[in-house]
Amino acid sequence: MTTDHTTQPATDAATGHAAVEFFDVVKRFGTGSNEVRALSGVSLRIEPGEFVAIMGPSGCGKSTLLHLAGGMEDATAGRVYVAGRDVADMSITDRAALRRREVGYVFQRLNLLASLTALENVSLPLELEGVGAKQARARAREALAAVGLDHRLDRYPDDFSGGQQQRIAIARAIVGERSVLLADEPTGSLDTVTSDAVIELLAGLPAQFGTAVVLVTHEPRFASWTDRVVFLRDGRIVDDTAHPVGAGVGGFR
Amino acid sequence: MRAYSVCMAVREGLLALLHEGPRYGYQLKTEFEAATGGVWPLNVGQVYTTLDRLERDGLVEVRGIEGETAPSQKTYAITVDGVAALGEWWEAVPSDDPPPRDELMLKVLMAIERGDDHALRVITHQRTVLLTLLQAKRKERRTTAGETLAARLVTDALVARAEADLRWLDTCEEHLQHRPAPAAVTHSNTSTRKASR
Known part of the structure; x- marks a missing residue:
C-alpha cells in the first residue's frame, strides 16, 4: 500500500469529518496482462446526512467504490476515510467493528443468515454491539415496520419472497445509528411500487438519523430522490451534480 | 431544457x-x-x-x-x-414526426460525427442536466401538497420522458465504449481507442 501524506483530510477527525472521503483512490485487480483498473484516481467527499447516487455504465467501478467505502476492500493507492478514520491504518478487529457500527449494507445479492429468523437477522448487529436482547428486538421491530414488514417476523428468510428478504436486509442495514448506508442496486428484486417505497425510505434516513446514504443505481428514477449524483466512467468521476463539470475549459468548441 | x-x-x-x-x-x-x-x-x-x-x-x-x-x-x-x-x-396515434427527430438525439448523433471524446462529453453534460431536472421535480413533488391531478400527470409525463432520455444516453455511452475501434486509423489497430481516453 502506497501512503501519501500530502492527502490527509483537511478537517479534524473530532470535528465535522466526512462520512466517507476518498483521496486519489486507485483500485486494481489482477496483475500483468490480466490487470484491471477498477478505479483510477477517485477523490470524493460525502458529508454526513447526504444522499448520493453513484451512476455509470456497467464495469465503471461503481460497486468497487462502494466496497472501498465500506472498508471491505483495500485501495491499491490513495486513502479512504470512513467516519473520519483511515481504513488502511486500522487493525482487522477495528475494521470489523467499523463495518458493524458505522456502515450498513444493502446489496443486490441477499446475505441474510438462513438459520436466524427475520427478527433475529435484524437485531443481530445490535446484539453484537452489546445492546440487550429485549431492546435490540424492539428496535429491530421498528426497522422492520419501517420497511413494511410487521408480521411473521419469527419465520426464516426462506419463508419470505425475494422482495421481502430484501426488505429484511434493508431493515438490518438501517437498524442502529450508522454513519453510512451503502446500497448497491437495492431494488433489483423488487416490483416498481415496492422499489419506490424502498427508495423513499432510504431518502428519509439522512434527515431522520444524519446517516449518509450512498446508492449505486442505473435507474434515473431512483437517482432523482438523491441530493447529488456522481457519474463514473472507466473508473473516474466524470461529473457530479453538486459540482457540474459543464462544458469544461473552453466550452464545447 | x-x-x-x-x-x-x-x-x-x-x-x-x-x-x-x-x-x-x-x-x-x-x-x-x-x-x-x-x-x-x-x-x-x-x-x-x-x-x-x-x-x-x-x-x-x-x-x-x-x-x-x-x-x-x-x-x-x-x-x-x-x-x-x-x-x-x-x-389517431400521437407522434411527433416519424422518423424521430428530437433535439437531444440530433445533438448526440452530431457529436459522434465529431468524435467519441466529444460525444462522451456531450452525453455527460446532457445527463447531468437531465438528472438535475429530475431531482428538482422530485423535490417539488415532495414539498408541494394538493397538486391537481392534471398538474401531477403533466409532471409525470415530463419525468417519464427525462428518464427515457437518460436511459437512451446510457445506451449511447455503452455503445460508444464497446464498439470496436474503427479500422485503418492506425497500423496497430487495437487498443488505441482505450489509450486515448
Missing part, C-alpha cells in the same frame, strides 16, 4: 371542451389551462384565432350572442363535423 413539442393539439383540445357543451371564448381559455395542469397557458387571442379557423372549417358554430353579460359574448358550439373530427383525433 428542451421543450417537448406540443404544436397542433390546441385545436382538438378546444373541440374536446366544446363537446361537453357550448362555451364562451374566455371560458375555453380557463378550462383548457385547468385541464392541462397550468403548464400550457393560452392567450385569449390564440383562442379566438383557433375558434375562427374551426368555424371556417365547419367544426364549430356560433350559437348566439348572449346579451345578459355585458359586453356581449359569442357562444361557441361543436358541429356534427366537429364531433367526427374529434372522434378521429381520439383514435
Whole structure:
C-alpha cells in the first residue's frame, strides 16, 4: 500500500469529518496482462446526512467504490476515510467493528443468515454491539415496520419472497445509528411500487438519523430522490451534480 | 431544457371542451389551462384565432350572442363535423414526426460525427442536466401538497420522458465504449481507442 501524506483530510477527525472521503483512490485487480483498473484516481467527499447516487455504465467501478467505502476492500493507492478514520491504518478487529457500527449494507445479492429468523437477522448487529436482547428486538421491530414488514417476523428468510428478504436486509442495514448506508442496486428484486417505497425510505434516513446514504443505481428514477449524483466512467468521476463539470475549459468548441 | 413539442393539439383540445357543451371564448381559455395542469397557458387571442379557423372549417358554430353579460359574448358550439373530427383525433396515434427527430438525439448523433471524446462529453453534460431536472421535480413533488391531478400527470409525463432520455444516453455511452475501434486509423489497430481516453 502506497501512503501519501500530502492527502490527509483537511478537517479534524473530532470535528465535522466526512462520512466517507476518498483521496486519489486507485483500485486494481489482477496483475500483468490480466490487470484491471477498477478505479483510477477517485477523490470524493460525502458529508454526513447526504444522499448520493453513484451512476455509470456497467464495469465503471461503481460497486468497487462502494466496497472501498465500506472498508471491505483495500485501495491499491490513495486513502479512504470512513467516519473520519483511515481504513488502511486500522487493525482487522477495528475494521470489523467499523463495518458493524458505522456502515450498513444493502446489496443486490441477499446475505441474510438462513438459520436466524427475520427478527433475529435484524437485531443481530445490535446484539453484537452489546445492546440487550429485549431492546435490540424492539428496535429491530421498528426497522422492520419501517420497511413494511410487521408480521411473521419469527419465520426464516426462506419463508419470505425475494422482495421481502430484501426488505429484511434493508431493515438490518438501517437498524442502529450508522454513519453510512451503502446500497448497491437495492431494488433489483423488487416490483416498481415496492422499489419506490424502498427508495423513499432510504431518502428519509439522512434527515431522520444524519446517516449518509450512498446508492449505486442505473435507474434515473431512483437517482432523482438523491441530493447529488456522481457519474463514473472507466473508473473516474466524470461529473457530479453538486459540482457540474459543464462544458469544461473552453466550452464545447 | 428542451421543450417537448406540443404544436397542433390546441385545436382538438378546444373541440374536446366544446363537446361537453357550448362555451364562451374566455371560458375555453380557463378550462383548457385547468385541464392541462397550468403548464400550457393560452392567450385569449390564440383562442379566438383557433375558434375562427374551426368555424371556417365547419367544426364549430356560433350559437348566439348572449346579451345578459355585458359586453356581449359569442357562444361557441361543436358541429356534427366537429364531433367526427374529434372522434378521429381520439383514435389517431400521437407522434411527433416519424422518423424521430428530437433535439437531444440530433445533438448526440452530431457529436459522434465529431468524435467519441466529444460525444462522451456531450452525453455527460446532457445527463447531468437531465438528472438535475429530475431531482428538482422530485423535490417539488415532495414539498408541494394538493397538486391537481392534471398538474401531477403533466409532471409525470415530463419525468417519464427525462428518464427515457437518460436511459437512451446510457445506451449511447455503452455503445460508444464497446464498439470496436474503427479500422485503418492506425497500423496497430487495437487498443488505441482505450489509450486515448
